[in-house]
Amino acid sequence: IDFVQNQKDNVEHVSRYVEKEKWERLPSGSVPQEIINWIRTVRPVHRCRPEIFESIFLHGHVMSRDYMDQLQDPIFVATSVFQHSQIQQIKYLKGKKCAKDAKEYIQALVIEEFEKPRPLGVTIAGTTKIDTTSGETYKLKSPKELIKNKEVILSNILSEDEITTIKTKAIEIAQASIKLHSNPAGIGHPPDKELGTNRNVFTVLGPHLGHYYGDVFLVFKREILHHPDANFSIQAATSYASGNCFKWRPWLGKEMTVKEERIKFFHKSKLHAAIPGYEYATALELIALTSFESKKKSMDIDLETILDRWLSRDSHHSIEAHLPQLIPLDYIDHIYISKNMFDSLSSKAREFINTIFKNRITKTSHAVELDDKDTSFGFKPNSKIRQEYQDFVLKDIM
Template sequence: MDEIHFETPIHIARQLCPDSNKCSKRSQEDHLESYSHPGIRDIRLLCSIPGHVMSRHYMNLLKKQENVVRAVQQHSRVRLIFLKYNNPVVKENVGKLIEILVEIEFAKTNTRGKTSADADSEHKISMMEKRLQSPIEGRDIEVIHEWTTKIARASIGLSIEKAGIGYSVDPILETDKHVFSILGPHLGHYYGDIVITFKQEIMFHPDANFTIQAGTSFFSGNIYRHRQWTRDSGSEAKRTEHFHHSKLHCSVPRYEYATTLELVASAGFEHQSMDVNLETILENWISVDSHQILEGHLPQLIPLDYVDRVYIPKNTFESLLPEAQQSAKGAFKDSLVITRLRQ
C-alpha cells in the first residue's frame, strides 16, 4: 500500500477473536472494539437512521422556526442533496424552500398565532420548485418536502410536549443542555418504563462529563449530608460553583482514581466502616436512590448509533401504534430488547 498513507492516518491493529464465528460477545461494543470478527467491519459505517436523543434545552430551541430550519438542513438526507448540487444559488433556493415549508407547518399548528398558512404559501412553493427543477432531480425535491415536513411536525410536537421532568434547577446548573444519564444501576422508577443504554465511547465526547452524585443534590445541599467530608457553603451560587468544579471527564488522566476514592468513602460512610471492597460498593449502589449514583451529563444531541440497547416492557411496546413499533424495530433492530410484562 501507499507509504504516505501509512504515515498520515492512524491504524489500530486488532487481534482476531479466538472464538471467531462462535463468539458469544459479538453484540458487546467493548469486545468488538478489542477484537476483529469475521463478517463484522472493524470500522463500521455510520448509522443510516437519522434520529437523535436530545436534551431538554435542545427541545426548547425547536419552538423557533429558524432552529427547525437548521435541523432540517443538518439532516443527513438533506445534506446529501446539498453536497450533490454544490452550487451557491441552488443551496440558497433549497434553503428558501425549506423555510417556506417549515413556516407552513408552524402556521398549521397556530404556533405563531396564525390559524392557517399564508394565502400565497403555495405560490411561493411553486415558484421555488420551478427555480429548482432545472438543476435538481424531481425525486430530490420530493425528499426535501418529505423530510422537512416530518422534521417540522416532530419538532413542533417535541416543543409542545417535551420529554423529561424539567426540574426548575436544571437551567441554573445548565444540566438541561445535556442528556441526563446514570453511570451504574438505575433503580429509580420515576423516569418511565423505557431504559436506554449508551455505548461507552460517548463518555469521551468533549461535551460529556459526570459527577459523583446528581447535580440537583449539590444545589439542594443533600450531597453534603451524604458526603460529610465536603463543606457546604450554604450559598446556592457557591453550591452551583462546587457542582461545576466537581465534574470529571473520562479523557482526563487518573479520573478513575478520583472516582474510586469517592465510591470507597461513600460506601464506608454508609456502613460506618473503612473495610470496603468492590462487593460493598455494589451493595451500596443498589440500596440508595438513583440521585446518589454517578450522574452522567451527555452531549445535547446524540446520534442513534451511540445507543447500545433499548429496553421496553412488552405491554408498553404493544401499546404503541403499529407504525411506531415498526419504526423502533427498524431503527434499533437487535438492540431493541422487549422484556416480559411488568407485574
C-alpha cells in the same frame, strides 16, 4: 474546566475525611480491582418516554432539554431539518444557491406545519426573515406560495425523490417538534439552567433507577464519555444546587450558603473519563459514600456492597453523566423497551428502529402502562409491572 485539578481535589476531600474521622483505611492500601474494572466498563444509561424516543429517531439524534426547548422556534427546526443526515446526503445541496432554496423551502414547510395547530389568526412570531446572503428582507405572506415557488425552482436541480425526501423529513420533524415541545423530556428542574446541565443529555453511569423519566432505556457506548463536552458527577448536579451534596457526602466540607458558590463548586467537582486516574477518584467516592450511608466507618467495601446500595437509591444519588447535547444514533449501544410500548410507536418509527437496531434492541413482554404519570421520586415506580420491567432491564444491563 480543569478536570485534572478536580480529580485531585476530590481524592483529597475523601482522604482527609477518612483520616479525620479515623475510618478503617483501604485494605492493602489500594482500591479493589473489581471496582476499578466496573468503573472502566460501565455504560451511560438514558431513560425517556415513548414519544421522546420516537422523536429521537425522527431527528436523528438524542437531544438535550435545551435543544428540545429551541424546537419551539420553526426557524431553528428548519435548520435542524436541513442538517439531518438524510438531507445532507443530497449532493446538489452542496451548491450555495441550491442550499439557499432548499433552506427556504424547508422553512416554509415547517412554518406551515407550525401554523396548523394554532388558533385561527395566530401566526408564528418571526416569519420576517433576513436573507443574509443578499441583505434582502422578505415577508412570508403565505408559506403555501413559497412552497410551490421553491418546488418549481428545486425541480430544475433535484430529482422528484430528493424533493420528496426533503418535504417528508421537514414535515415529520416539524410535527415531532410540535409534539415534543408540548410534552418535553426530562424533569426540567429550574437549577438545570443555572448549572448548565440543560445543555446536556442526562444519563446515569450505571443502572438507572429514574423511572420518572420514562420506561425506554437507551444504553450508550462507552466512547461517548470521552467526548470533550461530556463529564460526570458522583451524584446529581441538582444536589449541588440544593446543597444536599454536603449532607450526602460530608467530606465535601461545610455547606456553602450562597447558591452561586455551590454551582461553582459543582463545576469544580466534575470528572472526565479521559483523565488518567478517574477510576480511582470515582471508586474512592463510591466506597466512601457506601460506607457513610451504612455507618461502617471503613473503606473496606466491595463492589457488591456498592451496587446493593446503588439499587436501593433514587437515581439522583448515583453517578450522573452529562453527555453532549446532540448524540448521533450510532452511539446508542442497546435499547430496552416493552413490546406494548414499541407497538404504540408509529409504523414508520418501528420500521426504522427494527432496521437500524435489529440486533441491539430488547423488547420485553411486560405490558407496562402507557399512560402512567408516576413522577414520584424514589428508586421504584408505584406500578408493580413497571417495577418488574425495571428490575429485568437493570439485571440485564448489569
